[in-house]
Amino acid sequence: MLGKMGLYARAAKKRQIANENMVEPKQISENLFVGQQKNDNGESIYFRMELLTKENVAYWRQYVDQSYCMANTRGRGLLTYIAMHIQQVDTSGITRYYFDEPYDNKLKERVGFTEEEFQYFVMLFGKQGFTKNNINKRKILESNSLGSSHICMSESGSQYIVYACKNPEFSILSTKLVTTGKLLSLKEYMEQYSNILMCVGSDLSGESHYHNRGIFRNPCNVLENTYKGIAMLLHGFSAAVVKKYFKNKSEMLVRPVSSMQYLICNTLNPDDFFIDGKSWSEVLEDSKKVFDHPSDGNEYPINHIKVDALTRYFYLPDKKLIHQHKKLKRIVNGP
Numbered sequence: 001m002l003g004k005m006g007l008y009a010r011a012a013k014k015r016q017i018a019n020e021n022m023v024e025p026k027q028i029s030e031n032l033f034v035g036q037q038k039n040d041n042g043e044s045i046y047f048r049m050e051l052l053t054k055e056n057v058a059y060w061r062q063y064v065d066q067s068y069c070m071a072n073t074r075g076r077g078l079l080t081y082i083a084m085h086i087q088q089v090d091t092s093g094i095t096r097y098y099f100d101e102p103y104d105n106k107l108k109e110r111v112g113f114t115e116e117e118f119q120y121f122v123m124l125f126g127k128q129g130f131t132k133n134n135i136n137k138r139k140i141l142e143s144n145s146l147g148s149s150h151i152c153m154s155e156s157g158s159q160y161i162v163y164a165c166k167n168p169e170f171s172i173l174s175t176k177l178v179t180t181g182k183l184l185s186l187k188e189y190m191e192q193y194s195n196i197l198m199c200v201g202s203d204l205s206g207e208s209h210y211h212n213r214g215i216f217r218n219p220c221n222v223l224e225n226t227y228k229g230i231a232m233l234l235h236g237f238s239a240a241v242v243k244k245y246f247k248n249k250s251e252m253l254v255r256p257v258s259s260m261q262y263l264i265c266n267t268l269n270p271d272d273f274f275i276d277g278k279s280w281s282e283v284l285e286d287s288k289k290v291f292d293h294p295s296d297g298n299e300y301p302i303n304h305i306k307v308d309a310l311t312r313y314f315y316l317p318d319k320k321l322i323h324q325h326k327k328l329k330r331i332v333n334g335p
Contacts, residue, residue, distance in 0.1 A: 022035075022036065022037050022038075022314075022315060023035055023036035023037070024240070024244075025047070025049075025237065025240045025241045025244055025245075027245060030051075031050060031051035031053060032048065032049070032050050032051070033048070033049040033050075033241045033245065034046070034047065034048055034049075034168075035047040035048075035237050035240065035241070035314075036168070037233055037237070037314065039227065039228065039229040039230060039233065040228070040229050041227075041228065041229075043226070043227050045164050045165075045166075045197065045227065045230060045233065046164065046165050046166070046167070046168045046170075047162070047163070047164055047233070047234070047237040048161075048162070048163050048164075048165065049160050049161075049162045049202065049237065049238060049241050050160060050161050050162075050163070050172070051157075051159070051160050052153065052154060052155055052156075052159045052160065052161060053155060054155055055173070056172055056173060057153055057154075057155050058177060059172040059173060059175055059177060060153060060161050060172055061153045062175075062177060062178070063172065063175070063193055063196065063199075064148050064151055064153065065148075066183070066184050066189055066193075067145070067148050067189075067193075067216065067218065067219055068145050068148045068149060069183055070186070070189060070219045070220075071141045071142055071144055071145050071219040071222075072142060072145040072149075077141075077142065077145070077219075078110055078111070078186055079130075079141055079186070079219055079223070080138060080141060080142055082099070082111075082122070082125065082130075083125065083130040083131065083132070083134075083137070083138045083141065084132055084138065085099055085100050085101045085132060086098070086099060086100075086122055086125060086126045086130060086131045086132055087099075087100050087131065087132055088126060088131045088132075088133070096123075097122055097123050097125070097126030097127070097131070098119075098122065099118070099119075099122050100132070103115055103118055109185065110183070110185060110186065111185060111186045111187065112185030112186055112187030112188055113186070113187055117187075121186075124223070125223060128223055128224075128225055130223065140222070141219065141222055141223075143257075144216055144217055144219060144222055145216065145219075146216070146257055147200070147214045147215045147216030148214065148216045149214075150201075150213055150214040151199075151200070151201040151213065151214025151216070152201045152203060152213060152214065153201075156205065158203060158204045158205035159201065159202070159203055159204075159205075160201070160202040160203075160204060160238075161199055161200075161201060161202070162199065162200050162201075162202050162212070162234055162237065162238045163196055163197075163198065163199035163200075163234075164196075164197040164198045164199070164227075164230050164233070164234055164237075165195045165196050165197055166194075166195045166197065166227070167195045170195040170196070175192045175193065176192065189220070190220055193218060193220070194218075194220060196218050196221075197217065197218055197221050197227050197230055198215065198216065198217045198218065198221070198230045198231065198234055199215070199216065199234075200212050200213070200214055200215035200216075200234055200235070200238070201213050201214040202238050204242070204246060204249070206249065206253075207248065207249075208248060208249055208250055208251065209249055209250070209251040209252065209253050209304075210238070210242055210246070210249050210251075210252055210253070211252070211253040211254070212235060212238060212252055212253070212254045213254065213255065215231060215234065215235075215260065217230075231260065231263060232263055232264070232267050232310075232313055233313070233314060235252065235254070235305075235310050235313075236310045236311065236312075236313040236314030236315075237314050238252065238310075239252055239305075239307045239308075239309075239310030239311045239314065240310075240311045240314045240315070242307055243307050243308065243311045249307060250306065250307055250308075251304050251305060251306060251307060252304075252305045252307060252310060253302050253303065253304060253305075254302070254303050254305065255299045255300065255301070255302050255303070256299065256300055256303060257299055257300070258286075258300070261283055261300045261303070262284070264303060264305070265280060265283060265284040266284070267313060268305065268309050268310075268313070269309070272305060272306050272309035273303050273304055273305040273306060273309065274303075274304050275300065275301050275302070275303050275304075276301035276302045276304075277301050278300075278301060283300060
């Protein structure tokens with residue numbers, strides 16, 4: 001059994017690894033802040049906080065709008081439609097997936113794949129559980145669009161997009177604008193935006209706080225089921241930037257839906273934030289009931305989260321390590 005020194009050594013080693021993976025946020029231009037971290041699976045994630053300007057706002061607006069059209073709560077998103085028509089068949093111990101509607105010219109235009117490419121996509125989609133009979137999986141895909149319908153796109157001089165991406169060289173300006181109202185095919189969407197993992201709008205107009213709103217994952221990243229555990233890191237990165245470069249702000253405001261509320265409660269300490277009109281224990285108990293199910297879209301009251309707490313999480317994202325610190329504190333100081 002490890003003694004106190006052994007526990008401290010293990011915690012220190014994990015902290016060292018986390019710090020080696022992390023690149024402290026820095027400003028590389030007047031309108032752009034960058035950083036880097038790894039999630040619990042060891043995947044490198046590149047973070048960006050980019051001011052919305054007249055040069056880039058149309059590009060970001062297109063990404064948000066096209067993402068909503070790929071999957072939305074009204075059930076009319078392209079990916080939702082495809083999932084509704086994927087049948088799973090198990091014969092002789094072999095599982096196969098097939099699309100139960102004709103792959104006609106209209107659908108082919110929306111998807112952009114050859115028939116062979118589409119069959120391969122259906123197989124991958126089905127293997128992730130997105131099938132006709134798996135309603136909960138489809139609702140997870142649909143509910144991902146809740147954030148994209150709440151994100152703010154303004155050139156006010158205080159509105160930012162905070163996003164996580166796979167490639168440090170990615171720029172939204174490298175994507176192509178299409179005619180207003182034109183829908184990208186699924187293939188075009190994947191080619192243009194596959195590097196983006198998740199994003200959230202951030203309003204820095206407040207005097208002593210800033211407000212994050214409209215967080216959502218790239219729908220294709222939902223399908224790939226990779227790069228998990230990004231949401232709190234994304235909030236943490238925004239806080240780390242604010243703490244370093246906007247020193248007058250001490251709180252981040254967010255009005256999360258149920259699954260995000262549970263993550264906040266489960267990740268931070270009770271004294272790291274407070275919630276308008278509700279106790280921490282009430283919100284935790286309520287939100288955890290729906291954590292493993294698609295969000296119902298109901299927003300919780302405003303959360304006031306300390307910038308210091310979110311910054312701490314960005315620098316030390318391993319929840320097991322955070323819990324280890326709590327265990328050490330109990331050992332040293334008693335219950």
